[in-house]
Amino acid sequence: MKAILTILFVLFIGLFANAQDSNVDAKVATQTENVVLVNSTIKTTLNNNETKVARLYMDRNYKVKKELSFTTKSNKSKLA
Known part of the structure; x- marks a missing residue:
């Protein structure tokens, strides 16, 4: 009965x-x-004296593994 009413309601709408x-x-x-x-001209200077630091991680999923390795209070072992 419920299925018939549902079909009729859908057809009516x-x-x-x-x-x-x-x-x-x-x-x-x-x-x-x-x-x-x-056309805009952009001046670039080669061999400028700015030093930039690039970080190199050995594992490409380093950040993901670091974020997933969090600990909470419930993860700590309890003494019986």
Whole structure:
């Protein structure tokens, strides 16, 4: 009985949605704009004196393993 009522309800909602007036046309006003391309020059200096530090980890999943190895209070062993 519950299945029959559910099917009838779904059909009723589907037919009700289909009967709605969907002939409403939305008019969209379009605007055209001119685009001017500008070539910008970027100066780069080679052999500058800045030193940057790069970190190298032996394992590619180092950060993931570090985050997953957390401990909580419930992980600690209890004395009986």
